Amino acid sequence: MRLHKHKTFKTGGIHPHDNKLSSQVAITPLPLPKMVTIPIIQHIGAPAKIVVNRGDMIKTGQIIATHEGFVSSNIHASVSGRVGVIEEVMDSTGFKHMAINIRVKGDDWEESIDRSDTLIEEIKLTPKEIVSRIMEAGVVGMGGAAFPSHVKLSVPEGKHVDHLLINGVECEPYLTADHRVMLEKPKEIIVGIKILMKALGVQKAIIGIEDNKADAIEIFQQLLKNEKHIGVEALEVQYPQGGEKQLIQALLNREVPSGGLPADVGVIVHNVGTTYAVYEAVQKNKPLIERVVTVTGKSVKQPSNFLVRIGTPVIDLLIAAGGVPEDTGKIVSGGPMMGKAIADLDVPVAKGTSGILLIPKDEASRSEVYNCVHCGKCIEACPMGLEPYRLLIMSKKGNSKRAKEEHILDCIECGSCSFVCPSNRPILDYIRLGKTQLKKQKSV
Amino acid sequence: MNEVILYTVLSLTGLGILAAAIIHLVSKKFAVQEDERIDKVEEVLPATNCGGCGQPGCRAFAKAVVEAGTLEELHCPVGGNAVMKQVAAILGIEAVERDPYIAVVRCSGSFEYRKKTNIYDGESSCKIAATLYSGDTGCAYGCLGMGDCVEVCDFEAMYMDEKTGLPVIIEDKCTACNACVKECPKDILELWPKGKKNKRIYVACLNEEKGSSARKECAVACSGCAKCFESCRYDAITINNSLAAIDPEKCTLCLECVETCDVRNIITANIPDEKIKHATEHRIRLEERARKKKEEEKMAAQAGQQQNGDATTQA
Amino acid sequence: MSEGLLTVSPSPHIHTDLTVPQIMRGVIIAMIPALLFSVYNFGLGAVYVTLLAILFCVVIEYAIARYLLKRPASIYDGSAIITGMLLAFNVPSNLPWHIILIGSAVAIGIGKMSFGGLGNNPFNPALVGRVFLLLSFPVEMTSWPTAGATWSLDGVTGATPLGILKDGLRAGDSVPDIMNQMPSYTDFFFGLQGGSLGEMSAFAILLGLMYMLYRKIITWHIPVSMLATILLMTGIFWLLDPTRFANPLFHLLTGGIMLGAVFMATDYVTSPFTHRGMLVFGVGIGVLTVVIRLFGSYPEGVSFAILIMNAFVPLINSYTKQPRYGSKSQRHKAYQEKLEKEVKATP
Known part of the structure; x- marks a missing residue:
C-alpha cells in the first residue's frame, strides 16, 4: 500500500478492470501484407486529395493524397507497389470512404527517408520548419481522435502556451501500444518532446503516465534525471485520464473552459505515440506510414503489439496473433470504452487505430435494460460534471435546446455513464444522438 | 341559532358577490382580443395537431391563415382540399386546390433480398444506428428497419412488416403529415403525389453505388x-x-x-x-x-449505296 | 439468429458487473443478518411475517404490471422482494396476515406502481406502507412481542424502549429513573429489546452496512451523516438537561434509526444523486428524527423523517449539482487575468 496518493483528475471518473494482457509483449513488425487499402480520410478535418492514378508504381513513403486546407492531413503510401482500384470502402468509422488500394511489390522506400536506428539528438530545424515538416509527414494524434498535429502546434495568436503535456496515460483497458512505445523508444520520445517544445517555444513539459506502468515511469525518471525542463509524473489509475481535458486537470489543476481549447489555459497535449512519430518525421524524414497496434482480448491466443503499415487489413493482424477464436462475437477497433465495433474483417488499420480488441460472444451483447433507479452513479462518474441521465431524456424527446443548455456539447463521449449504469441504460447512445442533432441544426 | 344561520348565509352571499364582481372586472380589463374567425377556422380543422402544415398545431395554423389572409402558402395536408375549401369559405377568400400527397417507402430491400452482414445491438432506434454506422446490411442507403417512422406516426398509418423488415404505409390512413419523412435518418420515406x-x-x-457493388449488397438494388x-x-x-x-x-x-x-x-x-x-x-x-x-432504313441506305456503287461501276 | 456475424453496437463495449439485479441481490443479502436476529428473537413469527410480506408484494406487483399497466412483469429485478422485506422489518412480528396484505398493497400499489414502477416513486414504498399501517392500525402496530420470550405465535407483548421512555416522561418520571427499567446497552446493540422485526439489532444491521459498503452498493454518506447528526443533536440536548433527555447512545441503539439509516434512507430511487446531496439528505433526516422523538407525540420519528426528506430530494438535487468541468476554474480566471496584465505590460 502506498501512503502517498498520486495525482489524478477530480471530476468524476471510473475504475474498469484494466486487463493489460499484452503489456509485457515486445513490439514485433508485422510481415508486409499482400495489399493495403488506405482511406483518404483517417483524421479529423477535410479528406485529402488523391494525387495518384490506378496503375501507378509507387514507393513506400510517397505522397498519395495531399491535404485539402489547413485542417487536413497528407496521406503517404505505406508500402511500395502498384495502385489498384480507388473506390469507397468500409473503414473503421463504420461508414464508407474513398480509399486507395495498393498491391504490394517488394519494399522499395523513398531515398530521402532515413531508415537507420541511430538516435539523432541535435535539432537543426527552426520552429516553423518543424511545423511544416510535421504537416508534410501527415502526423496526426495517435491516441485515437487523429487530430492533425500541425494544427495543434500552430497556436492561435493572442494565446500564450506555457506547458506541453505528453499523454502516456493509455487509460483505455486492454490497450498497451503506447506503453510499449514508451518502454522501447524512450530516448526517441524525449527528442520528440524537445522538438515539440522548440516548435511551441515552451520551457516546461510533463509526461503523465498512470502508475500501472511503473516500468515506463522508472525509465523516464532515469533518463530525465538531468533534465530541468522535462518532468515525468505518475498518475493514479482512473478512466478517462487520457482525455485531454482530464489530463490537464490531473497534472496542472487547470480546467479548459466549455467550448474552449487546451491552448486557452496555456497547454498543448500530445500523445507519446504522436511524439515518437514527430521524432521520426523531423529527424528521420519519415512520414507516418506505420504505427503500433495492440491486438488483444481474453480469448486471443497471443495478445501482441505489432508495428503495422497503415492500410493493412485487420484480418492480417488477427492471423498473426493466433487466428480469430471461434467464440468471437465482436471486434472493436480501439479500446473497449471508446473504440468502434467493426462489422468486417477487411477494414484497414488507420492512423488512429490504437488496438484491435476481440470480445467473446457471451460478452458481446448488451444486457436487459431496466428503469432508471436514480442512483446518481452516472453523475458521479461523468468526468465533465454533466447529468447524463437527464441528457438521455432530453435527447430522447428531441429537446436539443434544453440539452444544449445542459452542456451536452461538453460531453467527451468517454462512455463512463453507460459503463456504470446499473440499469444498462443506453445513456451515451442518446447523448451522441443529441449531439449529432445539434450539429445538424447548426449546419442547417 | 337562527342568527348564526342568517349571518352565515349573508356573509357568504356577500363574499360570493364580491368575488364575482372582481372576476368580472378582471376579465374585462385583461381580456385578450382575438379574431373570432380563428376559432371558426380551428373548428373545421382536423384537430390532430400533427404539425404537417409546418405550424406547431391546428390553432397556430388557424391564426396563421387568418393573419395571412391568403391560402397560397398554407395548406392542411390532413384535411386536404375539402377542409381548405371550408376554411376559404369562412374567410371569404379563394381556395387553392392542391394535389394530395402520400408517403412512400423508397426501399425494397427486404430480408430476403438484402442479407444482414452484422448484428446491431445498440438501442433499437434508426437514428442512433445511423449515427453509429451505415447499417446492418451491406447497403448504406437502405432502410434500417427499427421503425422510428412508425413510432412518430400519429395516424396509425404505418406498421413494420415482420417478414420484410420494411415499413408499410396504409394508404387510407396516411395524411401526408411529413412526420415520418422528417424522422427517417436515411431519407427512405418521401412524400409523393397521390x-x-x-x-x-x-x-x-x-x-x-455502381451497379455491380449495389447488387452485391442487395438483390433488388x-x-x-x-x-x-x-x-x-x-x-x-x-x-x-x-x-x-x-x-x-x-x-x-x-x-x-x-x-x-x-x-x-x-x-x-x-x-x-x-x-x-x-x-x-x-x-x-x-x-x-x-x-x-x-433495319429498313439501314437496308434502304445499303441498297442506296449499292445502287450508287452499281451506278458508278456502270459509269 | 444469424451465425457467424459480428455484433456491432455503440461504445462502450464493457459494462460494470453491478447491475440492478446484482444490487438488489446484494441488498437482500445485507438484510439477512438482521432477519436471522429477529428469528432468534421472535421465533417463527418473524419468518411468517417476512415471507407473507414478500409474497404479497411480489404478487401485487406482478398483478398490477400485467393486468393494470399491461406491460411485462417487472418482478425479476428483485425490488419487490426488498420492499416486502423492508415492510416486514418495520412491523411487529405478530401482525395478522390481513394487515400485512393491506400494508403490501399500499406499499406496492400506492407507493410504487402508481408512479410508474421501479425508479419513478418519490417516496420509499416500504415506508409508505408502514406509515399507512401505523396510522390505520395503531394498536396492532404498537403491540410488540417481547424479545427472546417467544417461540410461539401468541407471546407476551410489551412496549419498545422508546415507548417506555415516552410514556414515562408523560407520567412525569425523570430519564435516569426510567433508564433503570431498561435492558443494558449491550442488549440494545445485539438486539435483545422489544420492537419491530428488523430494527432490533444494531449489530446485525451494521453487518449489512459493511457488506453493502464493501460491494460498493451504497456509499457512507447518508448513514454516516444521518447518524452523526442524531448523535450530535441528542448529545446537545442530553448535556443541557439529562433528566429530560435520554443520552445519545440510547437514541442511536433503539428504535428504527439504524434500520432507517442503512436500508431505508439509502434507497437509490428516493435519495439524492450526488455525495453532497446525500450529506444534506442525511443531516435533514437526522434533525427531523430527533425533533420528532424529543418533542413530538410519537415515540419514534425515523419513518416520518425519511418520508419528509424524500419529498425534498428533487430540491436537494437541484442545489447540490456536481460542479461542471471548467465552470469553477478559478485557476483559469487567475491565469487569464495574469495573461491580460502581461499583454498590457508588453508594449
Missing part, C-alpha cells in the same frame, strides 16, 4: 442500367449516380417502364397487372416497330 385515382409509380431504391430511362418517351426518368428516379410531374403513367426493370424495382400502386402487361406489350410493339424501321 396521383389520379391513387395511381402512382416510383423507384423504390436509393442506392447510389437499382443498378443504374438505364433500361427504364431508355424506354421512357416523356423524359420523366433520370439517372443520377447510377440511380434511376421518376419525376412525378412528367410521368404520364404509361407504365411502359415498369417491366423493363430486371428486378421489378419500379413500384406501382393501385394499378392492375393487366394494364402493366398491356403497356409492356405496347412497348415491345413500339420497339419492334422502331427496330424494323431502323
Whole structure:
C-alpha cells in the first residue's frame, strides 16, 4: 500500500478492470501484407486529395493524397507497389470512404527517408520548419481522435502556451501500444518532446503516465534525471485520464473552459505515440506510414503489439496473433470504452487505430435494460460534471435546446455513464444522438 | 341559532358577490382580443395537431391563415382540399386546390433480398444506428428497419412488416403529415403525389453505388442500367449516380417502364397487372416497330449505296 | 439468429458487473443478518411475517404490471422482494396476515406502481406502507412481542424502549429513573429489546452496512451523516438537561434509526444523486428524527423523517449539482487575468 496518493483528475471518473494482457509483449513488425487499402480520410478535418492514378508504381513513403486546407492531413503510401482500384470502402468509422488500394511489390522506400536506428539528438530545424515538416509527414494524434498535429502546434495568436503535456496515460483497458512505445523508444520520445517544445517555444513539459506502468515511469525518471525542463509524473489509475481535458486537470489543476481549447489555459497535449512519430518525421524524414497496434482480448491466443503499415487489413493482424477464436462475437477497433465495433474483417488499420480488441460472444451483447433507479452513479462518474441521465431524456424527446443548455456539447463521449449504469441504460447512445442533432441544426 | 344561520348565509352571499364582481372586472380589463374567425377556422380543422402544415398545431395554423389572409402558402395536408375549401369559405377568400400527397417507402430491400452482414445491438432506434454506422446490411442507403417512422406516426398509418423488415404505409390512413419523412435518418420515406385515382409509380431504391457493388449488397438494388430511362418517351426518368428516379410531374403513367426493370424495382400502386402487361406489350410493339424501321432504313441506305456503287461501276 | 456475424453496437463495449439485479441481490443479502436476529428473537413469527410480506408484494406487483399497466412483469429485478422485506422489518412480528396484505398493497400499489414502477416513486414504498399501517392500525402496530420470550405465535407483548421512555416522561418520571427499567446497552446493540422485526439489532444491521459498503452498493454518506447528526443533536440536548433527555447512545441503539439509516434512507430511487446531496439528505433526516422523538407525540420519528426528506430530494438535487468541468476554474480566471496584465505590460 502506498501512503502517498498520486495525482489524478477530480471530476468524476471510473475504475474498469484494466486487463493489460499484452503489456509485457515486445513490439514485433508485422510481415508486409499482400495489399493495403488506405482511406483518404483517417483524421479529423477535410479528406485529402488523391494525387495518384490506378496503375501507378509507387514507393513506400510517397505522397498519395495531399491535404485539402489547413485542417487536413497528407496521406503517404505505406508500402511500395502498384495502385489498384480507388473506390469507397468500409473503414473503421463504420461508414464508407474513398480509399486507395495498393498491391504490394517488394519494399522499395523513398531515398530521402532515413531508415537507420541511430538516435539523432541535435535539432537543426527552426520552429516553423518543424511545423511544416510535421504537416508534410501527415502526423496526426495517435491516441485515437487523429487530430492533425500541425494544427495543434500552430497556436492561435493572442494565446500564450506555457506547458506541453505528453499523454502516456493509455487509460483505455486492454490497450498497451503506447506503453510499449514508451518502454522501447524512450530516448526517441524525449527528442520528440524537445522538438515539440522548440516548435511551441515552451520551457516546461510533463509526461503523465498512470502508475500501472511503473516500468515506463522508472525509465523516464532515469533518463530525465538531468533534465530541468522535462518532468515525468505518475498518475493514479482512473478512466478517462487520457482525455485531454482530464489530463490537464490531473497534472496542472487547470480546467479548459466549455467550448474552449487546451491552448486557452496555456497547454498543448500530445500523445507519446504522436511524439515518437514527430521524432521520426523531423529527424528521420519519415512520414507516418506505420504505427503500433495492440491486438488483444481474453480469448486471443497471443495478445501482441505489432508495428503495422497503415492500410493493412485487420484480418492480417488477427492471423498473426493466433487466428480469430471461434467464440468471437465482436471486434472493436480501439479500446473497449471508446473504440468502434467493426462489422468486417477487411477494414484497414488507420492512423488512429490504437488496438484491435476481440470480445467473446457471451460478452458481446448488451444486457436487459431496466428503469432508471436514480442512483446518481452516472453523475458521479461523468468526468465533465454533466447529468447524463437527464441528457438521455432530453435527447430522447428531441429537446436539443434544453440539452444544449445542459452542456451536452461538453460531453467527451468517454462512455463512463453507460459503463456504470446499473440499469444498462443506453445513456451515451442518446447523448451522441443529441449531439449529432445539434450539429445538424447548426449546419442547417 | 337562527342568527348564526342568517349571518352565515349573508356573509357568504356577500363574499360570493364580491368575488364575482372582481372576476368580472378582471376579465374585462385583461381580456385578450382575438379574431373570432380563428376559432371558426380551428373548428373545421382536423384537430390532430400533427404539425404537417409546418405550424406547431391546428390553432397556430388557424391564426396563421387568418393573419395571412391568403391560402397560397398554407395548406392542411390532413384535411386536404375539402377542409381548405371550408376554411376559404369562412374567410371569404379563394381556395387553392392542391394535389394530395402520400408517403412512400423508397426501399425494397427486404430480408430476403438484402442479407444482414452484422448484428446491431445498440438501442433499437434508426437514428442512433445511423449515427453509429451505415447499417446492418451491406447497403448504406437502405432502410434500417427499427421503425422510428412508425413510432412518430400519429395516424396509425404505418406498421413494420415482420417478414420484410420494411415499413408499410396504409394508404387510407396516411395524411401526408411529413412526420415520418422528417424522422427517417436515411431519407427512405418521401412524400409523393397521390396521383389520379391513387395511381402512382416510383423507384423504390436509393442506392447510389455502381451497379455491380449495389447488387452485391442487395438483390433488388437499382443498378443504374438505364433500361427504364431508355424506354421512357416523356423524359420523366433520370439517372443520377447510377440511380434511376421518376419525376412525378412528367410521368404520364404509361407504365411502359415498369417491366423493363430486371428486378421489378419500379413500384406501382393501385394499378392492375393487366394494364402493366398491356403497356409492356405496347412497348415491345413500339420497339419492334422502331427496330424494323431502323433495319429498313439501314437496308434502304445499303441498297442506296449499292445502287450508287452499281451506278458508278456502270459509269 | 444469424451465425457467424459480428455484433456491432455503440461504445462502450464493457459494462460494470453491478447491475440492478446484482444490487438488489446484494441488498437482500445485507438484510439477512438482521432477519436471522429477529428469528432468534421472535421465533417463527418473524419468518411468517417476512415471507407473507414478500409474497404479497411480489404478487401485487406482478398483478398490477400485467393486468393494470399491461406491460411485462417487472418482478425479476428483485425490488419487490426488498420492499416486502423492508415492510416486514418495520412491523411487529405478530401482525395478522390481513394487515400485512393491506400494508403490501399500499406499499406496492400506492407507493410504487402508481408512479410508474421501479425508479419513478418519490417516496420509499416500504415506508409508505408502514406509515399507512401505523396510522390505520395503531394498536396492532404498537403491540410488540417481547424479545427472546417467544417461540410461539401468541407471546407476551410489551412496549419498545422508546415507548417506555415516552410514556414515562408523560407520567412525569425523570430519564435516569426510567433508564433503570431498561435492558443494558449491550442488549440494545445485539438486539435483545422489544420492537419491530428488523430494527432490533444494531449489530446485525451494521453487518449489512459493511457488506453493502464493501460491494460498493451504497456509499457512507447518508448513514454516516444521518447518524452523526442524531448523535450530535441528542448529545446537545442530553448535556443541557439529562433528566429530560435520554443520552445519545440510547437514541442511536433503539428504535428504527439504524434500520432507517442503512436500508431505508439509502434507497437509490428516493435519495439524492450526488455525495453532497446525500450529506444534506442525511443531516435533514437526522434533525427531523430527533425533533420528532424529543418533542413530538410519537415515540419514534425515523419513518416520518425519511418520508419528509424524500419529498425534498428533487430540491436537494437541484442545489447540490456536481460542479461542471471548467465552470469553477478559478485557476483559469487567475491565469487569464495574469495573461491580460502581461499583454498590457508588453508594449
